[in-house]
Amino acid sequence: MDIRAIKIFNHLAHSLHFGRSSRACNLTPSALTRTIQRIEEELGTPLFRRGNRSVTLTPAGEIFKQYAEETEQRWQTLQRELADDETLRGEISLYCSVTAATSILPRILGAFRQAHPSVQIKLQTGDAAEALDKLKNREAEVTIAALPEQLPPSVVFVELAQTPLVFIEPADSIKSMPGGESGIDWRRIPVILAERGLSRVRIDRWFKEKEIQPNIYAEVAGNEALLAMVSLGLGVGVVPQLVLEKSPLKDRVRVFVVEPDLTPFTIGACTLEKYLTHPVIGAFWATVLQEQSSES
Incomplete structure (x- = not known):
């Protein structure tokens, strides 16, 4: 073989x-x-x-x-x-959302490529909720993801950014959503939710703590799909503010205030601890740490 x-x-x-x-x-x-x-x-x-x-x-x-x-x-x-020299060679596989690929990864990839131009980078984008599964299933060696509430012991995480979770509604709604403890009739307002992932965990908890039974209109995979459905006037939803700011649909939705605020996301790079002994992954992780320290 x-x-x-x-x-x-x-x-x-x-x-x-x-x-x-x-x-x-x-x-x-x-x-x-x-x-x-x-x-x-x-x-x-x-x-x-x-x-x-x-x-x-x-x-x-x-x-x-x-x-x-x-x-x-x-x-x-x-x-x-x-190899006839000490140039780092090989490949590394990365997975992240489209938003992370355009807002978080560029400075890291730029620094890494400058230091190690002979390493081949394989980048796959998709639903951020799948990032840790991609890592677990060896479909990626490094992922950009929101810090879960319980990080698996085999995974190491480096914080790169924080972003609030915000409620959004269609921008062309006749009247903006009222805020406050009892200003919204959730039984009548259609809600679009993520199928899975940390945002779903936190919005489910928010509704439970307020003893609200939401009127769920649809469950979708990915923040981009959720934004598209809200922009079409099909309901309200929750997305990370960073995703909203980078979306081409940002002018077609608007944020409305709820109380209390949802717990924000901590976004960072993830890899398996055992991968850090691999020279290419170790070099990429060193770049991540360097970029993190330069931003702080």
Whole structure:
């Protein structure tokens, strides 16, 4: 088996999801399946149990996983040792929202590229609520995300920015929402919520603490989708202020005041602690820390 097959196995062994691994490895599902089957044929034993809705490692798969991870690490070490100079080479995979890609990452990427021009950067954007899952499933090595209320012990986090969570309504509403404890009839006003993520946790808690049963019109994935629906007059919603400020739809919605304020977001870079020993990821993390200290 070759090193690419090893890398493909490693990704699937962590994601335990053929669809996610095929997309991350730029393979069709059938090509991914064939790769795993070839490894299993070489070893003479199944490595995965495939159910209708789940994938798990067999005992042999757990043993091979340790071997495969060590092999990939040794391969990376060999590539560095065979290089004819001390230039840092390799690649790093990043994941963040579109807003983070345009507002937070540019200064970090600029400094990193200047210091390490031979490193290939792979950047994927999407729903910020998926950032930690991307890290866990090895679909990204560094993510930009809001600090969760409970940070997994294996994840390290560096704060880069803070932003309030704000309620928004369509800008062309005839009358702005009244504020105060009892000024809004939430039974009548349609509310658009994020399907998941920290903003959903905090708005659900806010409604619960005020003993409000909201009139939920829709649940959407991503702040951009939520902003679009509010701008069309379909309801009100909650987004991070940073997202609102960077959105092309910012003039089509407006903020209204609620009491008490929602707990703001702390946004930062996340990676797994074990990744910091990798030279490329370690160098990127050093850049993150440098940029953080220069901003503070």
